[in-house]
Amino acid sequence: MKNLNKILYIICILIIIAGAIVLKFLGTNYSIENTKGKSVEIYFDYSTNKNDITAIAKETFGENIKVSEIERFNDAFAIFVKDDITDEQKNNFISKINEKYSLEKKVDDLTITDIPKMQGKDLVKSYITPSLIAMVIIFIYLCIRYFKIGNVKVAVEVILKVFLITGAYFGIVVITRLPIVNMYTVPVGILIAIITLITLCYKNEIKLKEFNKEKKK
Amino acid sequence: MKKTKNKGKILKIILVVLIVILISMISFVGIYAKRNGNYKNLITNYKLGMELEGTRTLILKPDSSSETIVKDSEGNIIENATEDEIKEKGYTQEEVPVNSEENLTEENFINSKEIIENRLKEYKFEEYSIKQDLDSGNIILELAENDNTDTVLSVINKQGKFEIKDSTTDEVLIDNSMIKQAKVLYNTTTTGTSVYLNIEFTKEGKEKLTQITTDYKTIEEANSENAEETAESAEDAEGEESEEAEQTQKEIVMEIDGEAIITTSFDEPITTGQLQLTVGSNSKDSEKLKDYIKQAQSTASVLTTGSIPVKYTADTNKYIKTSISNKDVKIAFYVALIIIALISLLLIIKYKTKGVLASILAIGFIALVLLVIRYTNVKVSSAGIIAIIAVSILNYLLEILILNNSNKKDEEKEKILNIMSRFIFTIFPIFIIAVTFSFITSTLLNSFGMILFWGIILTLVYNLIFTKPLLNK
Incomplete structure (x- = not known):
């Protein structure tokens, strides 16, 4: 079991190193809302169907798009496209919209805006200070709680293992080119850290229980 | 059993x-x-965060417009010159871009973004995201839709240029660099709640404020004291008239982004390094009070965070529903x-x-x-x-x-x-x-x-x- 754990942590270190190399040379793969792209806005005089607009947008700009309603009346939509868009795509989109809704819209009726890339540091910076504060308090707690079974050594071990496993998760995200999504990439990382922390603390609680039992004997 | x-x-x-x-x-x-x-x-329904509900999206672009400036024969900029003055004194008019070429640098774009972000933090706005295109300087601001969104949007791209000037000579006496921080203060009495904007100055600003408030002291006080004495003799009255002619009331004008907030003199010197401006006084109406607080908070956040080096204009402002x-x-x-x-x-x-x-x-x-x-x-x-x-x-x-x-x-x-x-x-x-x-x-x-x-x-x-x-x- 101890060997298995060692292997697991070595794998984690290797994944982190590999992730760092991939990050250095290829960067991260941001999701549509975080990457550089275009926002194509189209306005109608009446309510339309988001699903139809999505279908037409996918036919024209490809699968890598996201459609959101503008305001609340189903009469305006913003299509976020990950890549640059060509004049041909714009023309195709307008002609398909005209065909679907029997309109006479022109390319000029589209509002196209450049969407800048989200800076990686902006995505994680709000997590840094509270995570560091929490980590310091947790470290002090672990030192006090597991004083009898190893004091600082146990605390360092727990924090290090949490870092390794969470780091490996982010490494996998970078290596597999999974898109970095605001909604879950970092929160899932925190969930993994929490599960690891619970597992390690539970193991230490058992050790402490046995230590206390031994002492009583 | x-x-x-x-x-x-x-x-x-x-x-x-x-x-x-x-x-x-x-x-x-x-x-x-x-x-x-x-x-x-x-x-009760769930209160959803912006990524699950939608965002108010604002696109801020560096102002590409030009403004007309008036210069005298020596090249000095003349403010508020009338058409007649321009003709009479032979002033020249020039069209200059609001943001000069040298001003539109990557460093200034980054600084502007940081100041905007600091304003949101100062205002304690809970949910936002900022993206910036460093080539064009464009900023895309996504804010959660709540009671404060409109107030925040109305001040977020203000340049925040704070100046206390002499009302006649336009000499800048205090500027942003001398502000330490601005806070909102309240005072509740039986007549209602008053909301104040408290501007705290740096050490240098504190000294300057003491000097200004001494130099720009309200003269009426001195006059009223003199008035009693002058009533006693006609000779003295003549003397007072001549004194008044010498002592014209000097006033300061406080401006944010070139807009005058207040023109005033000071009853007594301020030595605390703090200036309190009344935003709304003695209000018992909670809605009015809310508005005063919002107004004071937004001004406080603009003053505390300093002046944005690039002037931005709001290009679009719309609500975008979540793509979920x-x-x-x-x-x-x-x-x-x-x-x-x-x-x-x-x-x-x-x-x-x-x-x-x-x-x-x-x-x-x-x-x-x-x-x-x-x-x-x-x-x-x-x-x-x-x-x-x-x-x-x-x-x-x-x-x-x-x-x-x-x-x-x-x-x-x-x-x-x-x-x-x-x-x-x-x-x-x-x-x-x-x-x-x-x-x-x-x-x-x-x-x-x-x-x-x-x-x-x-x-x-x-x-x-x-x-x-x-x-x-």
Whole structure:
């Protein structure tokens, strides 16, 4: 079991190193809302169907798009496209919209805006200070709680293992080119850290229980 | 005796299961009552974070317009010159870009973005995201839609150029560099609440303020004292007239982005280094008071964060709904359902009847967490959903610990309080994370911390009340 754990942590270190190399040379793969792209806005005089607009947008700009309603009346939509868009795509989109809704819209009726890339540091910076504060308090707690079974050594071990496993998760995200999504990439990382922390603390609680039992004997 | 005990036990199980089912029904389905002819759910709705609901999107672009400036023959800029003055004095007019070429640098773009972000932080705006194109300087600001959004949007791109000038010579006496911070202060008396904008100056600013408030002292006071004396003799009156002619009232004008806020003189020198401006006084109307506070807060955030080096104009301002569709929500719901079903199946296989009860209790726990979230002013963000998953895991863990203990031989069984205390020590680091994150203004983290906090409290209370009597036998 101890060997298995060692292997697991070595794998984690290797994944982190590999992730760092991939990050250095290829960067991260941001999701549509975080990457550089275009926002194509189209306005109608009446309510339309988001699903139809999505279908037409996918036919024209490809699968890598996201459609959101503008305001609340189903009469305006913003299509976020990950890549640059060509004049041909714009023309195709307008002609398909005209065909679907029997309109006479022109390319000029589209509002196209450049969407800048989200800076990686902006995505994680709000997590840094509270995570560091929490980590310091947790470290002090672990030192006090597991004083009898190893004091600082146990605390360092727990924090290090949490870092390794969470780091490996982010490494996998970078290596597999999974898109970095605001909604879950970092929160899932925190969930993994929490599960690891619970597992390690539970193991230490058992050790402490046995230590206390031994002492009583 | 044994029969009565068994009957009591069955009754207890039925009662607990019924309560759990009731909680689940209220949480998942709701309580419906007829209101104005329509059935309405009486259970409060979830408050959703911006990534789950929608954002107010504002595109800020560096101002590309030009402005006309008037110069005299020596090249000095003349402010507020009239057409007649220009003609009479031979002033020249020049068209200059609002943002000069040298001003539109990457460094200034980054600084501008940081100042805008600091303004949002100063204003304690909980949910926003900022993207910037460093080539064009364009900034895309996404804000959560709430009561403060409009106020924030109205000031966010203000340059924030603060100046105290001599009202006649336009000489700049104090500028942004001398401001330490600006705060909103309140004073409640029997006549109502007054809202003040308190501007605190740096050491240099403090000295300058003392000097200005001495130099620009209100003369009326001196005049009224003199008036008594002058009433005694006509000679003195003549003297006073000549003194008045010499002592014209000097005034300062306080400007933000070139707009005069106040033109005034000072009754007495200010030596504290703090200047208080009344935003609204003696108001008992809560709506008015709210407006005063918003106004003062937005000005305070602009003054504290300093002047934006690049002048920005708001290009578009629209509400963009989340791209999460009903289909996505359905998929997430079915995935959650499948996971819960699988865990329940595993519990039933391993613990038989107790496994069935544990499954029902676990579903009841999730229902209770969801119900508490609705009533504790917690905004649900994506991180909040992860927190719900985390507390569900904690609850399953405690249930399993209790189930394992109940399956042990009597002599090996531990007291439930021992299990609970070990569990508390195990999850205490998670509780630390929950409390730390709960104090953060950002909705994303606050939602995570608050849900985790309430979830941990509920895990302990719920398992003591429901799980312990049902599974620990």
